Amino acid sequence: MAHGTRDDLIHRLAEAVGSVTVAHPTRVAVDGPPAAGKTTLADELAVVLRDQGRDVIRATIDDFLFPRAQRYPRGEYSAEGCYHDTHDNEALKRVLLDPLGPGGDRRFQHAVYDRAADAVLSPPVTTAPPDAVLVFDGVFLLRPELVDRWDLRIFVSTALEMTVDRAVIRERLVSPRADVERRWRERYIPSQQLYFATACPTQHADIVVHNDEPQRPVWETARREDPFTETPGGR
Numbered sequence: 001m002a003h004g005t006r007d008d009l010i011h012r013l014a015e016a017v018g019s020v021t022v023a024h025p026t027r028v029a030v031d032g033p034p035a036a037g038k039t040t041l042a043d044e045l046a047v048v049l050r051d052q053g054r055d056v057i058r059a060t061i062d063d064f065l066f067p068r069a070q071r072y073p074r075g076e077y078s079a080e081g082c083y084h085d086t087h088d089n090e091a092l093k094r095v096l097l098d099p100l101g102p103g104g105d106r107r108f109q110h111a112v113y114d115r116a117a118d119a120v121l122s123p124p125v126t127t128a129p130p131d132a133v134l135v136f137d138g139v140f141l142l143r144p145e146l147v148d149r150w151d152l153r154i155f156v157s158t159a160l161e162m163t164v165d166r167a168v169i170r171e172r173l174v175s176p177r178a179d180v181e182r183r184w185r186e187r188y189i190p191s192q193q194l195y196f197a198t199a200c201p202t203q204h205a206d207i208v209v210h211n212d213e214p215q216r217p218v219w220e221t222a223r224r225e226d227p228f229t230e231t232p233g234g235r
Contacts, residue, residue, distance in 0.1 A: 001220045006044075009209065009217045013041075013154065014048045016207060016221075017133055020151050025057070025100040025132040027149060031141040031201055032156030033192045034184070035163040035170060037211045041156055042137040054133050057100075061138025063111035064092045068118045077182065079190035087138075088112060089145045097149040100134055139192075142201035155205035158212050160189045 002012070020026045030042040039060065046056045065071065066088050074081035095109040106128045114121050128134075140146075142153055164184045171180050195201060202208050210218040 001218060003216070003218050006215050006217060009219055010041075010044050010048050012219065013045050013207065013209075014052065016152055016154075017045070017049060017054075018052075022102070022151050024102055024104060024130060025106065025128050025134055026151045027097060027100055027134045028136065028152045028154065029141040029146075029150040030135065030137040030154045030156060031139070031205070032209075032211075033158065033160060033163050034139060034188050035166040036156045036158045037214055038137040038156045040214070041154075041209065041211070042135050046135045049133055049135070054131065055129050057108070057110060057128060057132055057134045059096065059110045059134065059136050061087055061092075061136070061141065062115055063113055063121070064088050064096075064138075065113045065115060067113070067120065077186040079187055079194055082187050082191035083140060083194050087140065089143075093146070093149060096134070096136075097146070100128060100132070101149060106130065106132075140195055140199075140201075142204045143195065143199045147199075147204050153205045153207075155202050155208045156211050157202065157208055158210070160192060162212060163189070 004012075017026060017028060028045075030038045030045070032038045042058070042060075046058050049056050064087055066086065071086050072078070072081060073085055091112045095112060098104055099106060099108045107125050108128060109123050109125055111121050111123055113119070141150070142155070147153070164181060167184055168177050168180050206222050208220050208222075210220075
């Protein structure tokens with residue numbers, strides 16, 4: 001278990017990215033519960049990597065949602081629906097993760113959905129250089145359908161009760177507190193509990209960041225022989 005400043009953490013993560021030895025772009029997952037601090041962490045990591053001269057592709061699971069009409073067959077507050085019906089993981093693999101992976105042609109799209117417009121997107125196809133880094137944040141990234149698509153797996157952990165308070169602050173201008181609390185307590189937190197029970201994400205993470213105090217983070221690295229090297233047969 002390591003302690004340090006925010007800068008210490010970000011530079012440790014950048015070192016971990018630099019330690020990955022693959023013959024294709026490095027695909028980094030930044031997983032964790034809603035309001036754990038994933039997006040902020042991923043943005044900060046991307047800045048440091050770019051400062052180091054890396055070509056960074058910054059993308060998010062929010063751009064790989066199914067259209068709203070397809071997302072709620074089990075109801076707006078269903079935890080099972082949140083986990084099973086929200087994200088187009090097949091499209092994520094097809095247009096982004098697999099093209100950047102072993103045997104891929106590096107021709108990718110960074111999104112398939114515009115959340116603000118609730119519309120399907122088809123952005124221009126871009127070709128990544130071989131040493132590019134994909135920094136991808138989102139929930140449920142270490143689920144069985146996706147876990148072998150990542151070359152470095154970061155999990156941002158925080159107390160689930162704390163995410164409710166953060167969400168209320170974050171969404172105070174757009175949603176009443178009661179609506180935010182209901183969404184978190186009935187949908188988001190139980191969906192994370194389902195995820196942990198079925199996918200055990202922290203067991204698959206190379207680095208777990210304990211982010212209860214973002215400016216005084218604690219992190220731990222998996223005890224593996226070489227967690228940053230692609231395993232034979234990986235995708």
